[in-house]
Amino acid sequence: MDIRIIKNPSGEKLDEMGVFDWPIWEKEISVFPWHYDQRETCYILEGEAAVVPEDGLPVKFGAGDLVIFPANMDCIWKITKAVRKHYNFG
Numbered sequence: 001m002d003i004r005i006i007k008n009p010s011g012e013k014l015d016e017m018g019v020f021d022w023p024i025w026e027k028e029i030s031v032f033p034w035h036y037d038q039r040e041t042c043y044i045l046e047g048e049a050a051v052v053p054e055d056g057l058p059v060k061f062g063a064g065d066l067v068i069f070p071a072n073m074d075c076i077w078k079i080t081k082a083v084r085k086h087y088n089f090g
Contacts (some may be wrong), residue, residue, distance in 0.1 A: 003070070027079055030070075030079050033074070034077050036071055036074075044065045045089075046083065048061075048079075050080070
């Protein structure tokens with residue numbers, strides 16, 4: 001299970017995906033476990049974090065990144081700078 005990061009996607013790509021119509025999620029600096037029942041695509045507006053998949057290496061991302069998390073993944077979120085993101089499941 002790979003986490004995919006697209007660095008600085010074009011505004012055209014984000015508009016095409018409808019990213020700015022997606023809900024927003026915010027979280028302070030913290031560490032917590034998470035399970036993805038389904039695929040999540042998110043666009044990081046602010047902050048920095050690393051996600052450590054179970055039996056995997058940390059994947060770091062931050063503001064300006066489009067991140068795709070696979071379905072059925074267990075991981076640990078490590079937020080080092082408060083995160084604000086648009087997100088979409090499915």
